[in-house]
Amino acid sequence: MTLSIWFSLFTICLLGAMSPGPSLAMVMKHSLAGGRLNGLATSWAHAAGIGLYALISLLGLAVVFHQLPLLFKAISYAGVIYLVYLGINALRSKGGIAERMESGNAVSVFQSAKEGFLISILSPKIALFFAALFSPFVATVHDMTGKIMMIATPFLVDGLWYTVIVVLLSNPRLLDKLRQNAVIIDRLTGLALLFLALRILMTI
Numbered sequence: 001m002t003l004s005i006w007f008s009l010f011t012i013c014l015l016g017a018m019s020p021g022p023s024l025a026m027v028m029k030h031s032l033a034g035g036r037l038n039g040l041a042t043s044w045a046h047a048a049g050i051g052l053y054a055l056i057s058l059l060g061l062a063v064v065f066h067q068l069p070l071l072f073k074a075i076s077y078a079g080v081i082y083l084v085y086l087g088i089n090a091l092r093s094k095g096g097i098a099e100r101m102e103s104g105n106a107v108s109v110f111q112s113a114k115e116g117f118l119i120s121i122l123s124p125k126i127a128l129f130f131a132a133l134f135s136p137f138v139a140t141v142h143d144m145t146g147k148i149m150m151i152a153t154p155f156l157v158d159g160l161w162y163t164v165i166v167v168l169l170s171n172p173r174l175l176d177k178l179r180q181n182a183v184i185i186d187r188l189t190g191l192a193l194l195f196l197a198l199r200i201l202m203t204i
Contacts, residue, residue: 001146006153013154016129017161024084025189026119027162029090031169032185034107039166042116043110047159049120054151076124083197086119090190148171 023046031039141150147175168174 001140001143001149005141006149009150009153011103011155013157014161016126016154017158021125021192022086022119024125024160024165025090025192026044026086026115027165028185029189030107030112030115031166034109034112036166036170038109038112039169040163041113043162043166044115044159045116046120046162047155049117050126050158051151051155053126053130054154058147058150072124072127075122075127078122080124080197080201082118082122083193087190087193087197090186091191092190133195 027039027042029045031043145200
């Protein structure tokens, strides 16, 4: 893999990670409700899902989706259902930031990691991203080192980007303000998740 090809891959992965969506909402939720460790668990579990998609792409994700459109639809519908579930719970503050703070219950690191991984692996947006934008790089990389870099780059970019988000959310002043508005954050997150679910449903 040449440096120019890698830089193009890096740029696409960074822009993909930086685009706001349910992944950001999930990292924020667990960072605020559980703390830095939970936020990091969510971030890197999400990155693991990204790495898995990168691996599948190397094995021919775009070809599979083209030959088996029902598979992509199944992933899309599963993603919509999961987003609706998360959105409704956020609107009700069930399992959200506000409820966790009121009850005093700690959010387990495993739960944070599980939700981070699921929001990644069930996202039609991420599946489409890899099928449309990542797969073309597969044809240009044939050596083993290049293939390893194709998996490691999106994994590390995603994990490090959300790690930065978690660190920023750990700022005491910012954290206090966000916690004071926990219910509002839950409501806005719920509406955003439901809107994203509707957008995906309209494109399936």
